[in-house]
Amino acid sequence: xxxxxxxxxxxxxxxxxxxxxxxxxxVLVPIEREFGAERWVVAGAFSLALLVSALxxxxxxxxxxxxxxxxxxxxxxxxxxxLLATWxxxxxxxLSYPIWxxxxxxxxxxxxxxxxxxxGKAIDHAGDRLRAIxxxxxxxxxxxxxxxxxxxxxxxxxxxxxxxxTLAAILAxxxxxxxxxxxxxxxxxxxxxxxxxxxxxxxxVAPRPELPPRQATLxxxxxxxxxxxxxxxxxLVPALIERGLSPANSAAIGGxxxxxxxxxxxxxxxxxxxxxxxxxxAASAGLQVVGLLMLxxxxxxxxxxxxxxxxxxxSGLATIARPYLVVVFYGQxxxxxxxxxxxxxxxxxxxxxxxxxxxxxGATGYGVVFAVxxxxxxxxxxxxxxxxxxx
Numbered sequence: 001x002x003x004x005x006x007x008x009x010x011x012x013x014x015x016x017x018x019x020x021x022x023x024x025x026x027v028l029v030p031i032e033r034e035f036g037a038e039r040w041v042v043a044g045a046f047s048l049a050l051l052v053s054a055l056x057x058x059x060x061x062x063x064x065x066x067x068x069x070x071x072x073x074x075x076x077x078x079x080x081x082x083l084l085a086t087w088x089x090x091x092x093x094x095l096s097y098p099i100w101x102x103x104x105x106x107x108x109x110x111x112x113x114x115x116x117x118x119x120g121k122a123i124d125h126a127g128d129r130l131r132a133i134x135x136x137x138x139x140x141x142x143x144x145x146x147x148x149x150x151x152x153x154x155x156x157x158x159x160x161x162x163x164x165x166t167l168a169a170i171l172a173x174x175x176x177x178x179x180x181x182x183x184x185x186x187x188x189x190x191x192x193x194x195x196x197x198x199x200x201x202x203x204x205v206a207p208r209p210e211l212p213p214r215q216a217t218l219x220x221x222x223x224x225x226x227x228x229x230x231x232x233x234x235x236l237v238p239a240l241i242e243r244g245l246s247p248a249n250s251a252a253i254g255g256x257x258x259x260x261x262x263x264x265x266x267x268x269x270x271x272x273x274x275x276x277x278x279x280x281x282a283a284s285a286g287l288q289v290v291g292l293l294m295l296x297x298x299x300x301x302x303x304x305x306x307x308x309x310x311x312x313x314x315s316g317l318a319t320i321a322r323p324y325l326v327v328v329f330y331g332q333x334x335x336x337x338x339x340x341x342x343x344x345x346x347x348x349x350x351x352x353x354x355x356x357x358x359x360x361x362g363a364t365g366y367g368v369v370f371a372v373x374x375x376x377x378x379x380x381x382x383x384x385x386x387x388x389x390x391x
Contacts, residue, residue: 001122006132008182009115010139012077015174016110017140018147019167020049020080020103024354025234026151026251029241030160035093039238040359045096046234047355052104053111054347060108061117069118070183076109077175084168088161110175112140112319113343118183134265137320141261144233144254152237152251212329213278217384219342221285224380225318226346228288228373230353232311233257238358239366243299253305260309261316277325278384284321285381287314292374296367322346 024046032042063072080103087099108114116133123129147167154163212218236257240250264284291311294303322342361369 005182006135008178010136012174012178013136013140014143015171017143019171020107022144022147022233023151023167025237026148027160029238030155037093039362040355042093043354043358045100047351048097049100049104049107050351052101053107054344054351056105056108057113057343057347060114064114064117072109072114074179076106078172080106081168081172084164088164134320138262138265141316144257145259148251148254152248213384213387217387219345220380221384222322222342223345223349224377227349227353228377229315230350231357231373234354235357242366253308256308257312260312264313264317265320280321281384284314284317285377289374289378292370296370
């Protein structure tokens with residue numbers, strides 16, 4: 001896979017995450033107002049999409065393993081664009097559910113998991129593979145920075161239906177460009193083990209300086225992080241509107257969520273020996289906890305923006321940490337199996353996060369929502385620290 005292909009795939013991830021994941025939080029309130037629906041009812045369609053994506057991800061992975069990755073991404077992107085255009089025409093909120101259930105199938109085909117599988121098969125060199133994954137996630141990190149303000153502007157100018165139709169066109173055009181420049185040829189499935197030379201190189205890049213945490217502890221940590229991230233991303237704009245900010249200013253602050261995911265990813269990709277694996281996990285979860293607590297307690301614009309930035313930095317580290325640390329802690333032989341084991345509860349948590357947060361916020365306000373998420377992450381982080389001290 002050439003550098004041009006990696007950059008093209010990264011651009012595709014930026015658009016895909018921006019259109020299918022982050023934009024929903026901006027159109028949530030206008031849809032709620034137009035249809036007179038409860039917020040959790042509107043958010044439920046998005047959660048359904050994430051649930052469908054979680055259930056289908058292993059099956060999509062099998063198609064990627066068989067060498068059909070580029071077709072899967074092309075079909076998923078174009079189908080998602082068509083479904084979004086259809087959604088822009090719905091006469092009531094309940095028709096959002098079957099449309100977003102189908103969009104969930106597309107999510108499983110075009111977001112990070114199948115892309116990481118394609119890159120893993122296309123690049124043999126372990127160091128180059130890590131840099132490619134980091135580069136793609138850096139592009140993906142710009143998704144909220146670009147698409148939260150963009151969607152907010154589109155909503156202000158033409159309403160949520162025009163905004164969704166425009167985003168559908170952007171997704172379709174980008175999907176075709178990625179297919180042309182990112183997937184120049186299908187990569188056949190490789191069933192042989194990693195060459196011994198690559199194993200040595202990877203051990204030089206990512207040594208094992210400590211005993212690995214229990215798998216259950218790691219799964220719990222990444223799952224809690226995914227739950228918090230999905231709830232945060234989908235509900236951030238409504239939460240800021242609840243604090244008295246305008247929709248445009250709320251979307252602009254929400255844009256920090258993407259750009260502040262980048263520094264840790266870039267630094268980590270340049271030098272994987274900067275911190276120990278357990279310290280990387282602690283830093284990721286700790287930053288998220290502090291950011292959530294600041295959002296729970298503050299009404300100051302500056303402190304709110306700082307809380308968003310801190311949470312985003314921790315969330316950005318978590319995204320790249322999981323595919324990296326699975327290999328560091330448990331080796332290459334079972335990396336695919338374990339990544340699948342870790343990914344499913346994370347995706348289920350992403351499905352539950354938006355609707356659960358919206359429902360709780362309707363009863364208590366978003367300050368309590370952010371405090372509960374911080375407490376959950378802090379409890380799992382304490383388990384990781386306690387486990388490390390006993391080894």
